[in-house]
Amino acid sequence: xTIADVERPNLAPTPxxxxxxxxxxxxxxxxxxxxxxFSSLIILGLIAAxxxxxxxxxxxxxxxxxxxxxxxxxxxxxxxxxxxxxxVYGVGAMLIGTxxxxxxxxxxxxxxxxxxxxxxxxxxxxxIRNFLVSVVDLMAAFPSILFGLWGLYVLMEPGMYVAxxxxxxxxxxxxxxxxxxxxxxxxxIAGLVLSVMIIPIITAISREIFAQTPLDRIxxxxxxxxxxxxxxxxxAFPYSYSGIVGxxxxxxxxxxxxxVAVFTVLNILYQANFKILLGAGGNLASHIILKFxxxxxxxxxxxxxxxxxxxxxxLGVNMMANLIVSRTGRRGR
Amino acid sequence: xxxxxxxxxRATKRDILTQLIVIFLSLVAAYLIVANTGFEGRLxxxxxxxxxxxxxxxxxxxxxxxxxxAKDSFLAGAAYVGVFALLLPVVSILWTxxxxxxxxxxxxxxxxxxxxxxxxxxxxxxxxKHALIGTLxxxxxxxxxxxxxxxxxxxxxxxxxxPGSGLIRFLVQAMSGIPSIVAGLFIYSALISGTGRGFSGxxxxxxxxxxxxxxxxxxxxxxxxxVPPDLREAGLALGATQWKxxxxxxxxxxxxxxxxxxxxxxxxxxxxxxxxxxxxxxADATNLNPMDDNMGTIPFYIWKALIDGxxxxxxxxxxxxxxxxxxxxxxxxxxxxxxxxxxxx
Amino acid sequence: xxxxMLGKKEENGMNATTAADTTNSIAxxxxxxxxxxxxxxxxxxxxxxxxxxxxFGSGLEARNVHAWFGKYHAISDMSxxxxxxxxxxxxxxxxCGKSTFLRTLNRMHEFIPGAAMAGEVLLHGKDIYAPGxxxxxxxxxxxxxxxxxxxxxxxxxxxxxxxxxxxxxxKVSDKKELLEECLERAGLWNEVKDRLDQPGGSLSGGQQQxxxxxxxxxxxxxxxxxxxxxxxxxxxxxLKIEETIAELAKTxxxxxxxxxxxxxxxxxxxxxxxxSDGGPGQLIEFAPTREIFTRPKDKRTENYVTGRxx
Numbered sequence: 001x002t003i004a005d006v007e008r009p010n011l012a013p014t015p016x017x018x019x020x021x022x023x024x025x026x027x028x029x030x031x032x033x034x035x036x037x038f039s040s041l042i043i044l045g046l047i048a049a050x051x052x053x054x055x056x057x058x059x060x061x062x063x064x065x066x067x068x069x070x071x072x073x074x075x076x077x078x079x080x081x082x083x084x085x086x087x088v089y090g091v092g093a094m095l096i097g098t099x100x101x102x103x104x105x106x107x108x109x110x111x112x113x114x115x116x117x118x119x120x121x122x123x124x125x126x127x128i129r130n131f132l133v134s135v136v137d138l139m140a141a142f143p144s145i146l147f148g149l150w151g152l153y154v155l156m157e158p159g160m161y162v163a164x165x166x167x168x169x170x171x172x173x174x175x176x177x178x179x180x181x182x183x184x185x186x187x188x189i190a191g192l193v194l195s196v197m198i199i200p201i202i203t204a205i206s207r208e209i210f211a212q213t214p215l216d217r218i219x220x221x222x223x224x225x226x227x228x229x230x231x232x233x234x235x236a237f238p239y240s241y242s243g244i245v246g247x248x249x250x251x252x253x254x255x256x257x258x259x260v261a262v263f264t265v266l267n268i269l270y271q272a273n274f275k276i277l278l279g280a281g282g283n284l285a286s287h288i289i290l291k292f293x294x295x296x297x298x299x300x301x302x303x304x305x306x307x308x309x310x311x312x313x314x315l316g317v318n319m320m321a322n323l324i325v326s327r328t329g330r331r332g333r
Numbered sequence: 334x335x336x337x338x339x340x341x342x343r344a345t346k347r348d349i350l351t352q353l354i355v356i357f358l359s360l361v362a363a364y365l366i367v368a369n370t371g372f373e374g375r376l377x378x379x380x381x382x383x384x385x386x387x388x389x390x391x392x393x394x395x396x397x398x399x400x401x402x403a404k405d406s407f408l409a410g411a412a413y414v415g416v417f418a419l420l421l422p423v424v425s426i427l428w429t430x431x432x433x434x435x436x437x438x439x440x441x442x443x444x445x446x447x448x449x450x451x452x453x454x455x456x457x458x459x460x461x462k463h464a465l466i467g468t469l470x471x472x473x474x475x476x477x478x479x480x481x482x483x484x485x486x487x488x489x490x491x492x493x494x495x496p497g498s499g500l501i502r503f504l505v506q507a508m509s510g511i512p513s514i515v516a517g518l519f520i521y522s523a524l525i526s527g528t529g530r531g532f533s534g535x536x537x538x539x540x541x542x543x544x545x546x547x548x549x550x551x552x553x554x555x556x557x558x559x560v561p562p563d564l565r566e567a568g569l570a571l572g573a574t575q576w577k578x579x580x581x582x583x584x585x586x587x588x589x590x591x592x593x594x595x596x597x598x599x600x601x602x603x604x605x606x607x608x609x610x611x612x613x614x615x616a617d618a619t620n621l622n623p624m625d626d627n628m629g630t631i632p633f634y635i636w637k638a639l640i641d642g643x644x645x646x647x648x649x650x651x652x653x654x655x656x657x658x659x660x661x662x663x664x665x666x667x668x669x670x671x672x673x674x675x676x677x678x
Numbered sequence: 679x680x681x682x683m684l685g686k687k688e689e690n691g692m693n694a695t696t697a698a699d700t701t702n703s704i705a706x707x708x709x710x711x712x713x714x715x716x717x718x719x720x721x722x723x724x725x726x727x728x729x730x731x732x733x734f735g736s737g738l739e740a741r742n743v744h745a746w747f748g749k750y751h752a753i754s755d756m757s758x759x760x761x762x763x764x765x766x767x768x769x770x771x772x773x774c775g776k777s778t779f780l781r782t783l784n785r786m787h788e789f790i791p792g793a794a795m796a797g798e799v800l801l802h803g804k805d806i807y808a809p810g811x812x813x814x815x816x817x818x819x820x821x822x823x824x825x826x827x828x829x830x831x832x833x834x835x836x837x838x839x840x841x842x843x844x845x846x847x848x849k850v851s852d853k854k855e856l857l858e859e860c861l862e863r864a865g866l867w868n869e870v871k872d873r874l875d876q877p878g879g880s881l882s883g884g885q886q887q888x889x890x891x892x893x894x895x896x897x898x899x900x901x902x903x904x905x906x907x908x909x910x911x912x913x914x915x916x917l918k919i920e921e922t923i924a925e926l927a928k929t930x931x932x933x934x935x936x937x938x939x940x941x942x943x944x945x946x947x948x949x950x951x952x953x954s955d956g957g958p959g960q961l962i963e964f965a966p967t968r969e970i971f972t973r974p975k976d977k978r979t980e981n982y983v984t985g986r987x988x
Contacts, residue, residue, distance in 0.1 A: 022574075022575070023574050025574055025576055025577075026574045026575045026576055028576075029574075029575060029576030029579070030493050030495070030575075032485065033485050033488045033489045033492070033493050033495075034489060034493065034495055035485070036481065036482050036484075036485020036486050036488070036489060037485060037486045037488075037489025037490065037493070037495065037498075037501050038489075038497075038501065039482045039485070039486065039546070040486060040501060040504045040505050040508050040546065040547065040550070041497075041500070041501065041504055043508070043543060043546070044504055044507070044508055046519070046523065047511070047515065047516075047519040047543075050519055050522045050523040051515075051518060051519060051522055054522040054526065054527075111415070112415050112418040112419055113415075113419070114415070115411050115412050115414065115415025115416070115418075116412075116415040116416045116418070116419040117415075118408075118411075118412045118415065119412035119413060119415055119416040120416070122412070123409060123412050123413075124416075126791060132416070132420075134669065135420070135423060136419070137665075138661075138662075138665055139423050141597075141600045141601070141661055141665060142426065142604070142658075142661070143603070143604020143605065143606070143632065143654075143657060143661070144513075144604070144605075144606065144607075145604060145606045145632055145635050145636065145639070145654070146426065146430070146604065146654050146657070146658070147426075148639070149635070149639065149650055149651065149654060150422075150425070150426050150429055152639075153429070153433075153647070154425060154426075154429050158374075158376050161374065161376060162376070196422045199419055199422075203419060216824065216826060216828040217828060217830060217831075219786065219789075219824065219828070220824065220828045220829075220830065220890070220893075221841075221845055222786065222789065222817065223784065223786060223817060223821065223822040223824070223894070224817065224818075224821070224841060224842035224845050224846065224893065224894065224897060225814045225815065225816075225817040225818035225842060225845065225846045225897055226814065226845035226846060227401050227402065227404070227405040227814050227846075228405055228408070228409070229401070229404045229405040229407075229408040230401065230404075230405075230845045230846065230847070231845070232408065234830075234841075234844065234845055235830070238832050239832075250510065253510050254510070256512075257510075257511070257512025257513070257514065257515070258512070259512065259513065259514045259606075259607040260606045260607055260636065264639060285512055285514045285607070288514060288518070289514065289607065289610060292610070292611065300526065303518070304518065304522050304526075307514070307515055307518040307519075307522075310512060310514070310515060311511070311512075311515045314510060314511065314512050314515070315507055315510070315511070317510075318506070318507050318510030319503070319507050321510075322503065322506045322507065336742075336744050336754075336755075336796045336797075337796065338744065338746045338794030338795065338796055339794060339795065339796055340788070340793070340794050340795075341795070341807040341808070341809065342785070342788045342807075342813065345809045345810070347809070348809075397810075398812045399812075400847070401814065401846065401847055402812070402814075
C-alpha cells in the first residue's frame, strides 16, 4: 500500500463562522447605551416635529410667503378681541435682519479672530499662548445676556460715535445712509456685539488648525529663505483655509440664532432694514421673543412656525460648517 | 572654559530702541491729528495710533531689509492688533462686571426675593434668593437628565460603536449648534402649549438639558477616546463582560475627564436666558417646588431687571451677572484644575 | 584635541586639486593594513571625481560653535572650515549632534524653543549670526535638503521647483529655463518633463527627494546642507542621489550628514567625525575622506570607522 492509494479527504479549509452571543447583561447594557445614544436623534426629531406641527396651520395658510412675506400682522389683539385687519404672517423681514446682523458680525469677527489665531500660533511665546488660549475658552463661556448688558451700557456710546462717523464720511454708500439721524440700537451695534460673541469660537478653531500645519512643510519653506509672512501665506494659510471657513460658519450659525443679546441692543421693529446704522431692525429670534409675551393663540402658532424656520436655518448652517471643518482634518495632504 | 549661550536672533537692544521710538512718534502724531481735527475722544486716538505705528514699523523694516521684510513686519503688526482687538472686549466686560456688579449687593441680597419690591425700588430692598434657589434646582434637574444621556451617548460612540455611530456623532455636533431659543420653544410647544400645564422649573430644566447633552456628550467622547485600548482589552481578557469592563475599568480611568465634561456642561447652561423665557415663567417669589408653578432663575432675574430699565434695576442686573460670572469662573477654574492634575494611567 | 588641529592645518593647506594627489599616494601603497575597506572605496570615488570646473566660492567656516537646547549643551566648540567646491561628510554615532551642528549652519537651529548658541559661522568672512543680518537672505545662500522628502503637496512639480523663487519673491528672467536647469541638475528632468503640472506628492520617494534638491537649487545657493537625505529611500534612489551630489559638488559646496559610512566614503572629499561621550558632541577629527578611513589619527575615529561601536 502506497501513499498514493490512501484516499485523502479534501483538506482545503473553510473559515468557521465566529458566533459570540453576548450575555444577557451585556445585551441589556448595549440596549441602554443605544437608547442613550439615539436620544440625540430622537430629540432632534421631536423638535422638528413639534415645531412643525404646532405651526402647521399657519405654514399651510401662508405657504411660501411665510418665508418671503414682509408683513407680520395679528388680527387678534392681545386681549382676545378681534382686530380690524386680517392676519398676515411672514418672516421675510426678520430673515433679512438675521442675515444682516450675522454678516456684520462676520465682517468684524473673522479678521480679528484669524489674526489673533495667527498671533497665538506663530508669534506668541509659549506661556502667553497657554494663558490666552484659556482666556479665549473662558470668553466662549460668557452668557449671552452679559453681552447684551455690556453692549447696551458700554459699547453703545462708542458704537454710535463710530456709526455717526461712518454716516458722515461714507454716507454716500447706501447702507451707511440714514433717513433720520437715529443711531441708537442699530443693526450695526447688534452686529458688533455679535462679532464679540463669535470671536472666541472662530479663534479657537482657527488656532487649532494653524497649529496642525505640518512641520516639515513649514521647515521646507524657511529653509528656502522664506520670511514668516511668506511661510504663512504659502504654507499655513492654504492648509488651514477650509478649516477657517468652517469655523466662520459655526460663528455664523451662532450669530444667526442669538436672541437676548440682539434683543437688548437692537430696537426691534418689524422691517427689513438695510441701512445698518439706523436704529431699527431685528432678527428672527428676537422677534419671536418680542411677540411671545402678548401673543394670541393664533400668533403663537405663527411663532412656532417661525421657530421651525430658525431651527432649520441654523441646523443647515451648522451641519455644513461641521462637514467643512471635519474635511480639513481628513485631507491628509 | 565656560562659554555663555546667546541668542543672536533675538531683537537687539538697538532694534528694540528704534521700534520704541517709532511707536512713541506714532503716538505723538496720532495725538496731534486728533487734537487738530474734528475727531474726539480716545477711540480715534487709539485707531490712528494703531494704524500709524504698524505702518511706520513696516516702513522701517522695509528700509532696512527690503520689501519682504516690510510685509513680514506688517503681518506681525496685524497679528498684534488682532489679539489686542480680541482682548479689549474681554477686559472691558470683566472690568464692567466687577465695577458695576457690586453696587446692588447688600447684606440682605441673598436672603430676600423680589416678591415685595419692584425692580426699580431702592437697592436695599429685595434680593436674589428666589433666583439662586431656582437656578440651583434647574441645574440639578438638568444634571440628572443630561449626564446619563450625555455619557451614554459617548459610550455608544466609543464602546459599543453601534450602527449609525457616524450619524449620531454628526447629529450631536449639529445639536450643539441649536439656538437656545429653539430649545425653549420646543419644550413650550410640546409640553406646555395646549396641555393646560403652566410654567415650571422642571420645564426650564428640560429645555436646558437639550443644550447640555451635546456638550457633555462631545467632551465625554473625547475623554473616553483617550483611555488606552489596552485597558479595555485587559478587562475583557480577564473574563469580564463588556458592561463590567466599561463600568469598572473604562469609566474610572476617565473619571476626572468626565467630571470636566459635566462641569463644562453646567457652565454652558448656567447663564442661558432665552429658553427660560418660554418655560419657567420667571417668578419673583421664592418657589421651592420645581414641578409646579413659575420659578425664578438668575438669568431671568437679570432679564427682568434689564426690561425694567430704571437705574436701580440696571444695578441689579449687573449684580446678577456678577454672581453668574463668579459661578462660571469657579466652574472653569475647577475644570482646568482637574484636567491639569489628571494622571495618565 | 591636537589631532583635529592637525587635521585642520592639513586641510587648510589643501586646495581643490588635491584629489589627484590622494590618488597618487594610494597608488604608491601608502595605505595602512588595518584600514577599513572604506578606504579603498573612498580612493576609488576620489579617482572618479575631477575638479576641472571652478566652483563659485563658499567660504563657509564654523568657529567655536556651541549649541544648546534650553540647558542641554548639545554641541561644543566645533570649528570647521569647509573647503570650497567639495563634499564634506559629517559622520558619527546617533545623537552626537551632527544634525544639530548642520542646522546651526543655516540658522534653522533657532526655531527650536529654548535654542541658544555661541561662536560664529562665517560665510565669505562675515558672521551669519551678526546682529542686523537678514536671515532669510542667508538661507537663500545656504540651502537645506531634509531627511524626509517634503515637497509641497498643494503645488505641482513645476511649482515646487520654483517655490523658493515665489516664497522669497525673487526676480527671475526665464522661469522655464531655471525650471529645466534645476531639474536637470537634480537628475530628474527626463522623468518628469512631461508631467510638470502633476501634484508634487505623486512621485516616488526617491523622485520626491530629487525634487526637493531641485527646489533648493532654484534659489542658487552656494552651499547645500543635506541632513541624511537618503536614509528614508531605497538603494536605487540612494544611488541616483549620490550621483546627483557628485554633479552638484562641481558648482557648490555640499555638506552631508550621514550615518552610513559607505555613503560617506563614496560621496565625500572630506569627512568630519563627531562624537558625544555623554556630554556635548565634539569634533574629533577632520580630514580627507580617504585618510579618515585608512589612517585615522584619533583612536576613537579608528574604533568608529572599523565598526567597533556606533
